Amino acid sequence: MQFRDLKTQYKQNKSEIDSAIQEVLISSQFIGGKQVRELEQRLAEYVGVKHCISCANGTDALSLVLMAWGIKEGDAVFVPDFTFFSTGEVVSFNGATPVFVDVDEKTFNLDPEKLIRAIEKVSSEGILKPRAVIPVDLFGLPANYNQIENIANHYNLLVLEDGAQGFGGNINGKMACSFGDAATTSFFPAKPLGCYGDGGAIFTNDDKTAELLNSYKVHGKGYNKYDNVRIGVNSRLDSIQAAILQIKLKAFKxxxxxxxxxxxxxxxxxxxxxxxxxxxxxxxxxxxxxxxxxxxxxxxxxxxxxxxxxxxxxxxxxxxxxxxxxxxxxxxxxxxxxxxxxxxxxxxxxxxxxxxxxxxxxxxxxxxxxxxxxxxxxx
CATH class of the missing domain: 3.90.1150.10 (Aspartate Aminotransferase, domain 1)
Incomplete structure (x- = not known):
């Protein structure tokens, strides 16, 4: 018995996946290209947002959003205590401080009432500036965005949905990865929608954020990759993974x-x-x-x-x-x-x-x- 049966999944989609990979090999356009553009368009349509920006993995996706938002040293970012390490790691990686918040005992997701207490505590101490909250859609279940977004609005915080585990979930028909000011997901093979390596994506309706993300993910590029207007990273989804994900997205839906x-x-x-x-x-x-x-x-x-x-x-x-x-x-x-x-x-x-x-x-x-x-x- 398999914990997550990727072998059977491949067997059921083998001919389409093999054909999609072969198309990339024949074209020899391994970075960027139509497979990536088409995947981003289909993912944005499925989630119901304006922009989808693919990248190398789910951790980079989170980090890139924090970079675009200017999260830095002296900022506090609120993160659930019960989740994978990367959700807090990216906060520290960008120089800010992760503030851990206990979770709800029924859903295992970020507890809104405890979030309020954590924000009030940080504000009263006056050392860190509350800037953002990263709810996690744990085990596939979307977090309580109705309450979390209201809290964030009250305290002027940005909301970054970590949908690494939640892609495909919804709340009353509103899809996971469409909540907050931006959202991310992971295409790690064992995730609900996974590729055959690492991959990730960011979702947002904000044009300026999308423009910054597309720059940051390719060495801070300007009008092309040799015009570098800011310090960025190298975080691109390759064409073979994009081709695979298009086939798997169809089966997923x-x-x-x-x-x-x-x-x-x-x-x-x-x-x-x-x-x-x-x-x-x-x-x-x-x-x-x-x-x-x-x-x-x-x-x-x-x-x-x-x-x-x-x-x-x-x-x-x-x-x-x-x-x-x-x-x-x-x-x-x-x-x-x-x-x-x-x-x-x-x-x-x-x-x-x-x-x-x-x-x-x-x-x-x-x-x-x-x-x-x-x-x-x-x-």
């Missing part, structure tokens, strides 16, 4: 999103009274980058993972260590009581096999092992 949500429904139907299953608020639609359950304790979680391993069933722990405990951020002083939910989640969550090609009998096999393990523990 036609059946893959439905596939992961059918797997979610079956998992939840079987497990809802056995373990804590993912919570999807009314009006929200998840792209299920992961299907993550929550156990009662670290001992129970670790024991279940071992039981699954004994039955050749893969599982993953996202995340074993909260952001505020990462060594890279050890210069910051934190109070553990400010991160109660995150600390608990790091000890109790477990992600199960999840992908569009998961068979019904495979879901039932996973659930059978979980039920057996949990019933034995409760005896």
């Amino acid at each position: 036609e059946h893959e999103l439905d596939g992961v949500n059918k797997a979610y429904q079956l998992y939840t139907k079987i497990l809802k009274n056995i373990v804590q299953t993912p919570y999807i608020p009314e009006g929200y639609y998840s792209s299920f980058a992961q299907y993550t359950i929550k156990l009662e304790s670290k001992e129970e979680r670790d024991g279940l993972q071992e039981k699954l391993r004994e039955n050749d069933i893969p599982s993953m722990i996202y995340y074993v260590k909260p952001m505020h405990r990462q060594q890279a951020f050890s210069n910051q002083i934190h109070k553990e009581e400010d991160f109660r939910v995150t600390n608990e989640l790091c000890d109790t969550v477990l992600s199960l096999p999840m992908h569009p090609y998961l068979k019904e009998e495979e879901v039932e096999e996973v659930c059978s092992v979980i039920k057996e393990y949990m019933f034995k523990r409760k005896k």
Whole structure:
């Protein structure tokens, strides 16, 4: 059993993917070109924004937006404590300070009430200037943008949606990667829409931001790449990855999103009274980058993972260590009581096999092992 079955995905789309790659090889236009332009146009249309700017990876996507916004030393950027390292890393990389905020115990996404407290605390201390917030669409579920955007407007903060895991999700029909002042996603192979290497994209409706991003991502170019008007980076999506993504985007829209949500429904139907299953608020639609359950304790979680391993069933722990405990951020002083939910989640969550090609009998096999393990523990 595969945790994320990229082999079956390739087999089902093999002829189209091979043909798309071959077209690039024949043209020999490996950087830029029509494949990249067409992909950016199709992604912008799908998300429902004016501009899509592709780049080398999801981390660069976040960093490029902060560069375009002029985020710098002395600025505070608010980041959920329960997420992948890169969301906080890019803040420090641009010279600013990440301020970690605990998450909601039901959705695992940034908690709006705790965000307010964090902003007020930073403002009252007067050392850092609150500038932006980066909500993460964790495990495929969009963050609470209704409240977060209202809070950001009140405190004059920019909102950068980290949709690395959330591409394809929506809130009442408004697509993930269309929230805030700008949004990003990742095309890392295991993401909801993944390529065969690294890749990323930025989405925005702001013309000036888009112009700056297109400059920053190619060495700060002006009218061409040999006219350099600012210090930038080298962060381009190559044509082969763009060609692959066009084929995979078609499959993603036609059946893959439905596939992961059918797997979610079956998992939840079987497990809802056995373990804590993912919570999807009314009006929200998840792209299920992961299907993550929550156990009662670290001992129970670790024991279940071992039981699954004994039955050749893969599982993953996202995340074993909260952001505020990462060594890279050890210069910051934190109070553990400010991160109660995150600390608990790091000890109790477990992600199960999840992908569009998961068979019904495979879901039932996973659930059978979980039920057996949990019933034995409760005896």
